[in-house]
Amino acid sequence: MKIRLDHVVKTFQTFRAVKDVSLEIESGELVALLGPSGSGKTTILRMVAGLEFADGGHIYFGDQDATDIPVRDRGVGFVFQHYALFPHMTVAQNIAFGMEVSKVKREKAAIDARVDQLLHLVRLEGLGDRFPAQISGGQRQRVALARALAVDPKVLLLDEPFGALDANVRRELRRWLREIHTQLGITTLFVTHDQEEALDLADRVVILKDGHIVQQGTPEAVCRDPQSAFVMKFLGDANMLAAEVRDGMAYADGAVIEASGMADGKAELYARPVDLDWTPGGPGIAANVSRVMDRPDGRRVIATTQSGTHLELDVEPECAVKSGDIGFVTLRRAKVFAL
Amino acid sequence: MRAFRTGRTPPRVGDGPFFRRALIGAVLIVGAFLILAPLLIIGVEAFAKGWQVYRDTILHPDTRHAIMLTVLAALIAVPVNTAFGVAAAWAITKFDFRGKAFLLVVIEIPFSVSPIVAGVAYLFVYGLQGLFGPTLDAYGIKILFAIPGIVLASMFVTAPFVARELIPLMQAQGRDLEEAAASLGASGWRTFFSVTLPNIKWALLYGVVLCNARVMGEFGAVSVVSGNIRGQTNTLPLHIELLYHDYQAAGAFASASILALIAVFTIIAKVALERQGAGRVRQAANPAENAS
Numbered sequence: 001m002k003i004r005l006d007h008v009v010k011t012f013q014t015f016r017a018v019k020d021v022s023l024e025i026e027s028g029e030l031v032a033l034l035g036p037s038g039s040g041k042t043t044i045l046r047m048v049a050g051l052e053f054a055d056g057g058h059i060y061f062g063d064q065d066a067t068d069i070p071v072r073d074r075g076v077g078f079v080f081q082h083y084a085l086f087p088h089m090t091v092a093q094n095i096a097f098g099m100e101v102s103k104v105k106r107e108k109a110a111i112d113a114r115v116d117q118l119l120h121l122v123r124l125e126g127l128g129d130r131f132p133a134q135i136s137g138g139q140r141q142r143v144a145l146a147r148a149l150a151v152d153p154k155v156l157l158l159d160e161p162f163g164a165l166d167a168n169v170r171r172e173l174r175r176w177l178r179e180i181h182t183q184l185g186i187t188t189l190f191v192t193h194d195q196e197e198a199l200d201l202a203d204r205v206v207i208l209k210d211g212h213i214v215q216q217g218t219p220e221a222v223c224r225d226p227q228s229a230f231v232m233k234f235l236g237d238a239n240m241l242a243a244e245v246r247d248g249m250a251y252a253d254g255a256v257i258e259a260s261g262m263a264d265g266k267a268e269l270y271a272r273p274v275d276l277d278w279t280p281g282g283p284g285i286a287a288n289v290s291r292v293m294d295r296p297d298g299r300r301v302i303a304t305t306q307s308g309t310h311l312e313l314d315v316e317p318e319c320a321v322k323s324g325d326i327g328f329v330t331l332r333r334a335k336v337f338a339l
Numbered sequence: 340m341r342a343f344r345t346g347r348t349p350p351r352v353g354d355g356p357f358f359r360r361a362l363i364g365a366v367l368i369v370g371a372f373l374i375l376a377p378l379l380i381i382g383v384e385a386f387a388k389g390w391q392v393y394r395d396t397i398l399h400p401d402t403r404h405a406i407m408l409t410v411l412a413a414l415i416a417v418p419v420n421t422a423f424g425v426a427a428a429w430a431i432t433k434f435d436f437r438g439k440a441f442l443l444v445v446i447e448i449p450f451s452v453s454p455i456v457a458g459v460a461y462l463f464v465y466g467l468q469g470l471f472g473p474t475l476d477a478y479g480i481k482i483l484f485a486i487p488g489i490v491l492a493s494m495f496v497t498a499p500f501v502a503r504e505l506i507p508l509m510q511a512q513g514r515d516l517e518e519a520a521a522s523l524g525a526s527g528w529r530t531f532f533s534v535t536l537p538n539i540k541w542a543l544l545y546g547v548v549l550c551n552a553r554v555m556g557e558f559g560a561v562s563v564v565s566g567n568i569r570g571q572t573n574t575l576p577l578h579i580e581l582l583y584h585d586y587q588a589a590g591a592f593a594s595a596s597i598l599a600l601i602a603v604f605t606i607i608a609k610v611a612l613e614r615q616g617a618g619r620v621r622q623a624a625n626p627a628e629n630a631s
Contacts, residue, residue, distance in 0.1 A: 051518055071521045078522040084515035088537040097533070098523035151523055 001062050001154040001187050002027045003048060008057035010043050017043040019211040020057070025155075030181050030188045032198035035208035036234070041191045042159055044208075048189060049157050050074040061154060077148030081160040083140040085132040091143050092128035095119070098151035118146040121180065138169040145177075149184070158190035162197065174201050195235050199223065207231055229337045232270045239276065239311045241285075243269040243336060250336045253285045253305050255329075259336040271334040273300060276313035278321055284328030287311060291323055303329060381599050384592035396582075396593040401570045405578035406597065411486065412561075412574060413554045416493040420550055424501025425543065429535075431502075432509040433517060443506075449498050457495045458563025461488065465564075484566030489574060492560035497550045504546035505539055512538060545612050552605040556598060 003025040010018040018040040025031050033041040046052040048059060050071035058067045066074060085094050092115050099111045119125050122142040132140055141161060162170040178201055181188055192198050198205045199219040206216040215227045226232040243252035245267045250259040252269045278301055287303035301321055303311050311329055386393055396402055427446055431439060463469045465482040482488045520530040558576040565572040575598055583591040
């Protein structure tokens with residue numbers, strides 16, 4: 001089902017959590033709402049679910065205006081960060097709950113069959129008789145997903161679904177959710193503050209800041225072409241150098257990079273650690289190495305320029321650089337944003 | 340890294356043997372003199388003049404009526420206050436509204452106000468010289484010095500018991516479970532009975548038991564509004580006082596033994612309920628065998 005948010009506004013007391021957000025989610029799409037805490041992403045998700053009502057604007061499910069439909073009639077599957085499994089019910093009873101309270105009455109056998117099918121889908125066969133407290137966090141979140149899917153929701157909404165899990169389980173569940181999505185093709189919207197999670201999982205990433213959408217697009221588009229310094233910084237480590245634009249070129253601490261189409265004046269130059277390189281002899285930005293951190297896939301060098309700016313650069317494992325070295329940082333690529 | 344093992348448990352703060360024994364001893368002695376001894380006296384004195392006198396006192400029409408009245412008051416006040424407590428706890432923990440803090444304070448008032456003050460207040464509201472007194476009297480409705488007054492006073496005193504047990508628990512549980520149930524299509528009632536109630540039932544029963552004990556034992560507020568009419572508006576605690584002032588010590592103690600018995604049952608029920616609650620926690624604490 002296609003979802004459309006049309007100029008949605010939400011205010012809590014005096015705080016404007018969501019300011020005039022318009023967004024379209026195509027049928028079958030997997031979309032991530034990405035932003036720092038307080039950016040309004042969870043509020044948007046809860047409004048789509050019907051757990052919060054919008055103060056202004058409309059939310060459409062297909063052609064139907066769903067803005068004022070209460071959550072129990074809206075037909076969404078909602079997965080909570082802390083699972084929200086019913087602790088006094090077994091895994092199977094949790095999954096069956098939605099079917100049992102449904103207005104559409106089903107045979108007991110039909111419900112049991114569907115529960116088995118869902119347990120198989122989330123790879124928890126044989127755990128139906130356990131209580132939520134008797135299974136791990138990753139298993140609980142899979143039960144929560146099965147429970148949400150049991151009512152055949154029009155859309156699946158997940159609020160920081162892997163936020164409470166440790167890194168390895170999180171990565172595994174991420175791939176697994178992607179598989180399930182491919183299998184079922186259900187329109188899915190999820191909230192995260194983890195850019196890696198959003199980029200790994202989503203067809204399209206919607207980046208939010210202070211209740212606004214600042215950029216949206218495929219993971220490739222937002223990674224390769226961030227439209228603002230905020231998106232650049234939020235998506236990953238970034239070095240910033242004060243720059244000056246003159247005649248379509250940006251100059252920063254001895255480095256020059258093309259900045260065609262930009263007006264002359266002060267600007268900020270951003271570069272990822274992998275966009276920078278280290279050479280013992282110039283040309284480049286003169287710097288001395290204050291620290292080298294070794295990692296499985298390379299070395300991270302922290303260097304200080306003559307103007308006192310700290311730069312972080314990722315170099316090849318073979319690069320023989322050590323703390324105290326003096327040399328030059330070269331720019332492979334960079335983004336320039338006007339101030 | 341392996342810690343050094345010296346075979347001695349490391350001393351904790353305040354874990355010196357002298358201090359420990361002195362503290363435990365002091366608590367035991369004070370507990371025995373302050374709480375246990377008076378209770379034992381009731382048992383001894385109740386049967387001081389023999390089983391026959393005890394039986395006669397208990398079976399005396401006035402005593403039997405006092406017991407019936409006390410039970411009746413509990414049968415009305417406890418369910419009403421249970422419903423009130425659940426509603427109040429639900430409202431406070433699941434909704435956001437103006438005056439929430441004020442409502443919390445209002446619920447707690449009976450804890451801080453002396454019951455006798457509550458009784459006097461009821462006199463001013465429902466008494467003949469009071470606010471509604473003349474109107475009620477004109478319609479022939481008798482509240483004071485009758486059963487309704489006793490029930491009302493008992494309800495006032497015990498209003499916070501259930502709510503006080505539920506509010507911290509429901510606050511800790513948050514709204515996620517109810518929201519999850521609603522998103523799965525459950526109605527409000529269904530959510531309450533299938534999701535909320537099972538998760539608060541032990542705390543709820545605990546509150547009900549405490550509430551009941553207090554209703555049956557309430558003296559101050561009831562003594563003001565009941566009028567102490569023997570065989571008519573005398574509850575068990577009031578009856579005990581009456582017997583005592585009549586120099587019928589054995590009778591007073593015999594009646595008191597009934598209240599003491601109720602107290603013992605209350606404590607047993609309380610411990611059993613806590614066990615039940617603890618049993619669930621133990622089950623919940625079982626760690627997962629195969630983590631994913």
